[in-house]
Amino acid sequence: xxxxxxxxLRYTDDHEWLRDEGDEATVGITAYAADQxxxxxxxxLPAVGRVLKARESFGVIESVKAVxxxxxxxxxxxxxxxxxxxxxxxxxxxxxxxxxWMVKLRIGRREExxxxxxxxxxxxLLAG
Amino acid sequence: MAYTPHTDxxxxxxxxxxxxxxxxxxFAGIPPAVRAGGLDLPPxxxxxxxxxxxxxxxxxxxxxxxxxxxxxxxxxxxPAAVDQLISRGEFYTAYTxxxxxxxxxxxQTIYEYQSLLATLTGLDxxxxxxxxGATATAEAALMTxxxxxxxxxxxxxxxxxxxxxxxxxxxxxxxxxxEEVPIVGxxxxxxxxxxxxxxxxxxPRGDGSAPSDVAGVILAQPNFYGALEPMAEAARLAxxxxxxFVAVVEPVSLAVLEPPGGYGADIASxxxxxxxxxxxxxxxxxxxxxxxxxxxxQVPGRLIGMSRDLDGRRAYVMTLRARExxxxxxxxxxxxxxxxxxxxxxATVYLSLLGPHGLRDxxxxxxxxxRELEAALAAAGARRLHAAPYxxxxxxxxxxxxxxxxxxxxxxxxxxxxxxxxxPGAEDVADALLVCAxxxxxxxxxxxxxxxxxxxxxxxxxxxSRDTLAVPAGERG
Numbered sequence: 001x002x003x004x005x006x007x008x009l010r011y012t013d014d015h016e017w018l019r020d021e022g023d024e025a026t027v028g029i030t031a032y033a034a035d036q037x038x039x040x041x042x043x044x045l046p047a048v049g050r051v052l053k054a055r056e057s058f059g060v061i062e063s064v065k066a067v068x069x070x071x072x073x074x075x076x077x078x079x080x081x082x083x084x085x086x087x088x089x090x091x092x093x094x095x096x097x098x099x100x101w102m103v104k105l106r107i108g109r110r111e112e113x114x115x116x117x118x119x120x121x122x123x124x125l126l127a128g
Numbered sequence: 129m130a131y132t133p134h135t136d137x138x139x140x141x142x143x144x145x146x147x148x149x150x151x152x153x154x155f156a157g158i159p160p161a162v163r164a165g166g167l168d169l170p171p172x173x174x175x176x177x178x179x180x181x182x183x184x185x186x187x188x189x190x191x192x193x194x195x196x197x198x199x200x201x202x203x204x205x206x207p208a209a210v211d212q213l214i215s216r217g218e219f220y221t222a223y224t225x226x227x228x229x230x231x232x233x234x235x236q237t238i239y240e241y242q243s244l245l246a247t248l249t250g251l252d253x254x255x256x257x258x259x260x261g262a263t264a265t266a267e268a269a270l271m272t273x274x275x276x277x278x279x280x281x282x283x284x285x286x287x288x289x290x291x292x293x294x295x296x297x298x299x300x301x302x303x304x305x306x307e308e309v310p311i312v313g314x315x316x317x318x319x320x321x322x323x324x325x326x327x328x329x330x331x332p333r334g335d336g337s338a339p340s341d342v343a344g345v346i347l348a349q350p351n352f353y354g355a356l357e358p359m360a361e362a363a364r365l366a367x368x369x370x371x372x373f374v375a376v377v378e379p380v381s382l383a384v385l386e387p388p389g390g391y392g393a394d395i396a397s398x399x400x401x402x403x404x405x406x407x408x409x410x411x412x413x414x415x416x417x418x419x420x421x422x423x424x425x426q427v428p429g430r431l432i433g434m435s436r437d438l439d440g441r442r443a444y445v446m447t448l449r450a451r452e453x454x455x456x457x458x459x460x461x462x463x464x465x466x467x468x469x470x471x472x473x474x475a476t477v478y479l480s481l482l483g484p485h486g487l488r489d490x491x492x493x494x495x496x497x498x499r500e501l502e503a504a505l506a507a508a509g510a511r512r513l514h515a516a517p518y519x520x521x522x523x524x525x526x527x528x529x530x531x532x533x534x535x536x537x538x539x540x541x542x543x544x545x546x547x548x549x550x551x552p553g554a555e556d557v558a559d560a561l562l563v564c565a566x567x568x569x570x571x572x573x574x575x576x577x578x579x580x581x582x583x584x585x586x587x588x589x590x591x592x593s594r595d596t597l598a599v600p601a602g603e604r605g
Contacts, residue, residue, distance in 0.1 A: 042425065042450065047277065060459055062450040067459070 198564030250389025258415025261399025272344025319514025354521030404478025428462030
C-alpha cells in the first residue's frame with residue numbers, strides 16, 4: 001500500500017512534515033507516522049509564543065499503544081497551535097496533512113529548511 | 129508450608145547458569161564498605177513463643193484511654209461488615225491491577241470508590257487513590273505546576289505540618305519554591321489563613337508587569353487547628369492571580385460542609401482514613417485526589433473508566449494509561465503506578481454501608497460532641513485558642529501543655545496532642561492542646577477529661593505561684 005507523501009512538503013527523519021508558507025510554516029506528523037501510532041488519543045501542544053530550536057521537542061502525541069515526542073523540523077516562534085486536536089485528536093489519523101496539523105511557526109532561519117528531506121527522499125526513507 | 133522462595137538446589141542451578149560459584153560472587157561489584165554486614169536477628173521462635181511475644185507487645189498498648197486525639201487521623205465506628213467484606217478472598221489480595229481487564233470485580237470497586245468520592249467532593253475526576261493524604265496533596269501541588277507552567281506554591285500554615293513537610297520533600301528537588309501563608313492571630317478569624325497575606329503573596333513580583341508566578345494555593349478545610357476557612361474567598365483570590373486552588377479536605381466533614389467543587393476548588397486532596405479505616409499506627413492509609421475535568425490529564429496514577437465490551441455489556445477499564453510512567457516514562461504525570469486498592473475498598477464499603485444520611489449523622493454527631501467538649505473544658509478553665517468557627521476539633525489554651533498532657537495520661541485521658549509537638553518553636557501554639565470529638569466520644573469521657581484538666585489547671589496555678597515564691601527575690605528574671 002502506498003503511503004501518502006505529498007510532493008509540496010518537507011520531512012524529517014522523525015516523520016514530521018513542514019509546509020513552507022514563506023515567513024511561516026505549518027507542522028504536523030506524516031500519514032505513515034499516524035498509521036504506525038494507531039488511534040491517536042491525545043496531542044500535547046506548546047504555548048503560543050514559545051521559541052523552538054530545530055529538532056527541539058515541542059509536544060507529545062499519545063496513541064492507544066504508544067507515546068512519542070514531537071520535534072520541530074526548524075527553529076522558530078510558535079504563532080498558532082491546532083486547538084481542534086484537544087477535542088478531536090483523531091483528526092491526526094483522518095487528515096494528517098490537513099485538519100490534523102499541529103503548530104504554525106514563524107521560521108527563524110530559512111537555511112534550516114535545506115536540511116529537511118523532500119518528498120522523494122522521505123519516500124526512500126520509508127522504503128528503507 | 130515453608131516460606132522459602134528458593135531451595136539450595138534452585139540457587140545452585142541459577143549460579144551454574146551464571147557460571148558463578150557463590151552468591152557472594154554475584155555481588156563482587158559492590159564495594160565491601162557499602163554492603164550490609166548481615167542481619168543481627170535473634171533465633172527463630174516457635175508459634176507458641178511468637179504468640180506470647182506478640183501478646184506482650186500488644187499489651188503495651190493503652191486501650192483504657194478516653195481519647196480526644198485527632199490531628200489528621202480520626203476515630204470512627206467501623207461497622208463489622210467492613211472487615212467481613214474486605215476479608216473475602218476475592219478482595220483481600222487486592223493490589224493495583226497490572227493485567228487489569230481480567231479483574232473486572234476489582235476495577236468495579238475502584239470505579240465505585242471514584243464515583244463516591246466524586247459525589248463527596250463535587251469534582252469530576254477522582255484517582256484510584258494514593259498512599260495517604262500528605263502524598264496526595266504533594267501530587268496536587270505538582271499538578272498545579274504542570275497545568276499552569278508556573279513554579280511557586282503557596283501553602284497555608286494551617287495545613288497539617290506533616291503535609292507541609294511532605295510538600296517540601298516533593299518540591300525542593302524540583303526547585304519549586306514553597307511559601308507559607310500565615311494565619312490570623314487575633315480577632316474573630318483567628319486560627320484561619322490570613323487572606324491579606326495570601327493576596328500579597330499572590331501579587332506579581334518586580335514592577336508588576338509580569339503575571340503572578342504562583343501555580344497553586346493550598347488551604348485545608350477544616351484546617352489543621354480545626355478551624356473553618358473562608359475557602360470560596362481564598363479560591364477567588366487564587367483564580368484572580370491565575371493560580372489553581374487546592375483544598376485539603378477531611379472526607380467525613382464533606383457530608384455537612386460545602387464540597388470543594390462548590391467553592392471553586394480545582395483540586396481536592398485529603399486523607400481517607402476516617403472512612404472506615406482504624407488509626408492503625410499511622411498506616412496504611414488512603415490518599416484522596418479529585419480534580420475538575422479540565423485537569424484530567426494531569427491527574428497522576430490509575431484511573432478506572434466504564435465502557436462497553438464487544439457484546440455491548442458494561443465493562444470496566446483502566447483508562448488514560450498513557451499518562452502513566454510505564455508508557456510515558458520520564459514524561460509521565462507522576463512516578464505513581466500504584467494505588468491503595470484494599471484501603472480504597474474499605475472506604476467504598478464504609479460509604480456504601482452508611483449512605484449519605486449515615487455519613488451526615490457521623491459528621492453532625494461529632495460536631496455536637498465537640499460543642500459539649502468545648503463547654504466542659506471552658507468550664508474547667510481551658511478556653512479555645514482561636515475564635516474562628518470549627519467543626520469537631522479545636523485548640524485549647526493550657527499552660528505547660530506538654531507536661532499537662534503527660535500527666536493526664538496517668539488519669540487515662542489522651543488529651544489530644546500538644547501543638548508544640550507538631551509545631552516546635554511556634555510561640556503562638558506553645559501552650560495549646562489540639563483536641564477533637566467524634567461520634568464515639570461519650571459524655572462520660574468528656575466529663576473525665578474536664579475534671580482531670582480542671583484539677584491540673586488548679587494545681588498548676590498553685591504550683592506556679594509556689595515556684596515564684598520559692599525563687600529568691602534577687603534571682604527573679
